[in-house]
Amino acid sequence: MSRGSQPPRLLVLWCPDWPVAAAAAEAGLPVTEPAAVLAANRVVACSAVARAAGIRRGMRRREAQYRCPELAVFAEDDDRDARLFETVTTAVEELIVGVEVVRPGVVAVPVAGASRYFGGERPLLERLVDHVSVRSGAECQVGVSEGLFAATLAAHRARPVPAGTAAEFLAPLGVQELDRPGSGRGELVDLLRRLGIRTLGAFAQLSERDVLARFGADGVLAHRLASGRDERPPGRRRPAPDLAVTEMCDPPLERVDAAAFLARTLANRFHEGLAARGLACTRLGIHATTEHGEELGRSWRCAEPLTPDGIADRVRWQFEGWLTRGRGRTPTSGVTVLRLEPEETVEGSALQLGLWAGGSGAEHTPEADKAARALVHVQGLIGPEGVCTAVFDGGRSPAEQVRFVRWGDRRTPAEGHDAPWPERLPGPSPATVFDEPQPAVVAGEDGRQLDVTDRHRLTAWPWTVELGDGGPRRVRNWAGPWPVTARWWVPGDRGRCARLQVVLDSGEGGQPLAALLRWQERGDPKWTVEGVYD
Incomplete structure (x- = not known):
């Protein structure tokens, strides 16, 4: 692509804080309540109400709940996000054809034909926002510009960018905009800042040759985005129709788990067909036909080439949207035909061998394949x-x-x-951990049940432990207690817990028993068995 050529003009619809909106909708939580989605004990998304209370992405759970004790916390769930987003995608598709799902919360669609039909881009945007809000109940913003990157940033600002002015629109924006979800450009953005490059315009002014020499291929891609050019190199092409794979489903697919199981096999066959021709898929079409002749279809766009796992995930997400969507039209019968079609491909010569093997080289061995089968x-x-x-x-x-x-x-x-x-809890961990803790009684020499003091000490020496499966056993040895403070930031709801490791004398089976016990300040029973050691 020459420096002066322009990528296609796209309309992007963006649902702010979609992981939180989806989690709250599934839980029936009002939008006026603060909520956040966490992964690895850190905030990955939060609602506007939570941000007003001081919650930010990357914040630890404890700090977030300290700042906002009434914060509703949800676990990250990609399947839930994709399933509920199907109602939004369907609403967009009712007005505009050719919808591409970039990720749950973001869809892109070519704007040229739709804008002519609705009398211009601005009437189209107004009609689309109103239609999606009524049909799905989701809050959304739309933007238009050349290329997916600029159009997405325009949607974040709820504005259409005039044709041919994408570079001018991007120029004053900070380089942190390059670090989008899943892009992995955090280190590049940090390096640009340390070099004094603060805006996309300043980055775009560098020559592509200098960028390649200093930042490598990833830097060149980011430089293209900052310059308002297309996010992908010009080597993409429409594949031949014989690259699509079709599966006849007998019996028809009516459950998500059955579809997910079939998706694994179909994804591997689809991926192998592309790999044999040196190609990788960057836009996947998922199409299905039901027993009653209903035609279902959706396009999934991905910035990086899709792996077999990535293909299978998107098929599972799409079936969850089709079969279990909370609103909108659902199929009236099971799916009898499933087809995967590569709508856009790139050359696969630059991809690592591990991608074609379906995993890292260390895991791809004959023994691993045999176990997998x-x-x-x-x-x-x-x-x-x-x-x-x-x-x-x-x-x-x-x-x-x-x-x-x-x-x-x-x-x-x-x-x-x-x-x-x-x-x-210090190691070693118990070999067996119970799904539901078993009741126990920990008593001193006088027969009274023990407690844990505010200084994290037992009220007496543990003498016997009575488990749920038998009578009391003498304590041979013990370690702890190990304190755990729960919900200390909520007045009236804080509670103390502690864990105790014990070795008990032989029971009826004749074998000593090592167990992990848990004491809680509130509740009945006070002592439970969390697990046992080998």
Whole structure:
């Protein structure tokens, strides 16, 4: 692409704080209540009411709840965000054809044809905002400009950018705008600031050759965006129709879990067909036909080439939107035909080998493939939810430190899982952790139940422990208590907890028992068994 050429003019519709809006809508929380979505114990999105109370992205959970004790906290859930966003996408599609889902919360669509039909861009924008608000109940903003990057920033400011002025619109904006969700440009933005480059216009004034020499290929892509040019190199092309893959579904798909299971196999076949031709998909078309002849379709845009896992995720998200959407029209019968179509591709020669292998080189071994086939076979017998693997996450209690992930889903530990956690239980962790803590009675030599003082000491030496499965056992040894302060920032709701490790004498089975006990200031029973050690 020459320096003077312009990318296509796009309309972008953006729903502010969509992860929070989706979580609050699913929970039935009014928009007037402060809310935030957290991942790895940090705020990743918050509502306008929460921001007014001082909540910001990246803030730790404890600090956020200290600043706003009534804050409603939700866990990050990509499936929920995509499922509920289907109502917004459907509302846009009722007015404009060719909708592309950039990510849950953002859709893009070519503006030329629609603006002519509605008598100009401004009438189109006004009509679209009103229509989406009525049909989906979601708050949204729209913007128009050349290229997805500039159009998205225009949507954040709820304004159309006049044709041919994208570079002028971007010039005064800060370089932090380059660090969009999932872009991974945080280090580049930090380096530009330290070099004294504060605005997109200042960055765009640098020559592309100098940018390539100093910042590499990622820097060149960011430089193109800052200059108001297209976000992708000119090598993309429309693929041949034979790259699409189609699956006949018998019996018809009527459940999300069944669709997700089929999506794994179909995604791998689709990806292998592209890889054999040296291509990777950057815009995926998902199309389905129901028993009653209904045609369903959606395009998913991705800034980076899609992996098999990424393709399968988008198929699952789309089926959740089609089959379980809370509002709007749902299919009247099961899906009988599912087709994946690569609507846009890029050359795959620059991609790492690990991408084609479906994982890192260390994991892609014959033994790993054999184990994966066995687990997939078991999933076919007992269902996708029946096979899970454990992933270590951050947390204080043993139950919080491990998260179970369905086989085939990403096994990525949460960010900050290895960071120090105040009041975290010292190792080793119990081998068995109960889903529901078992009741227990911890007594002193006089037979009275023990408590934990404000100075985190036991009121007496632990003498016996009575578990739910038998009579009292003598305590051989013990360690603790390890204090945990819960909700200390909420007046009238704070409570103290503590954990105690004990080794008990032999019971009826003749074997000593090592257990992790938990004491809580409030509630009944006061003592419970959280887990046992091997």
